[in-house]
Amino acid sequence: MGEPVRHESGLVVEDRGHLRLLTLDRPERRNALSSELQADLVEALLDAAEGGQVRAIVLTGNGPAFCAGFDLKEIREQDQRGERFRPPMNRPTRSLFEVVTETPVPIVAALNGPAVAGGFELALACDLRVASPDVQLGLPEAKIGMGANFGSVVLPKRIPMGIAMELLLTGEYVTAEDAARWGLVNRLVARDEVVPTAVALAEQIAANAPISVRRMKETAVKGLELPLWQALRLDVGPNPYLSEDRKEGIAARLEKRAPVWRGR
Incomplete structure (x- = not known):
């Protein structure tokens, strides 16, 4: 078992045998996805796909939230500096959500708290999801003028179209218990059991060929x-x-x- 490595962006990488645990560690910002954090996540995922040592990944957050989405404070500061804002698919770097989806190593999202906006999209990109029943999920982008580009494409592929459209167009939240009824959450457990359950699920996967x-x-x-x-x-x-x-x-x-x- 390797020692956890914490990056300045707030990403903590810990290898436990053939399992890699990735923890978003910006609790003061509800684990918002800064540009730096996104880049480090992409690098950790690409690295996991190489060499064959990592056979399963658990992605979780530290503190009361899984992930509050993109760092709106960082985006606002860029706006105030007059910097050009590029839509998600027009950027020179790879989309984090695409990398998660395309990583050949299975990824289990351990939703320790709310997963909203880009945080919900990040959870959607993972292969399996574990959460406590009361955890909130949702895409509030319509309320703040954003686009939920990934969620708009993927959510209707995961749940019935009518429900997906309601979530997208109203921007309202649902609970993980609701999501489990639609097949979007694999396990519902007590909040303090979310990460251990996700780790056990990932270890079961990692034990296979x-x-x-x-x-x-x-x-x-x-x-x-x-x-x-x-x-x-x-x-x-x-x-x-x-x-x-x-x-x-x-x-x-x-x-x-x-x-x-x-x-x-």
Whole structure:
């Protein structure tokens, strides 16, 4: 288990074996996503995708909130300086939400508190979500003149269109209990059990064959909108059927022992 590394942006990175725990640590700003924090998150995710050592990720926040979205104070200061504001997809850097979605390592969001605006979009980009029933979720961008670009595209893919449109157009919040009924939250637990439950879920994922897990995530994400015949032929990432781990997994099952995965 490695020692946690805290970046000046407020991101804390801790590796626990094959699990990487990413913690947004700006509680005084409700873990708002500053430009610096976004950049460090992207770097930590890209790094996790390389080398094959990290097999699952848990993303959470420190303090009373998971994430309050983009840092509005930083944006206002830029406006006051007369700096040009670029829409999310017109920036020279990669979109954080795209990187989360495209990271081949499964990501579990541990919603320790409210996840609103860009914070909700960040949670939407993750693969699984754990929260306590009373945690608030929502996209209030329509109330402040922003666009919820990622949420506007992804939310209608995750929940019924009518509900998604109501959340987008009214900007009102819902609870994680509501979201769980729509299949958006995987586990509802007491608030002090959110992170441990997410870690246990991630560890369960990390214990499986890493090539198989990566293949399944990439196929599910990239094949979601494709016709069946195209999705079945995606052939993304290393092929588990041709791997040493496939032979090891079958042998271990027949020999009634734990498999030793090598990621190849």
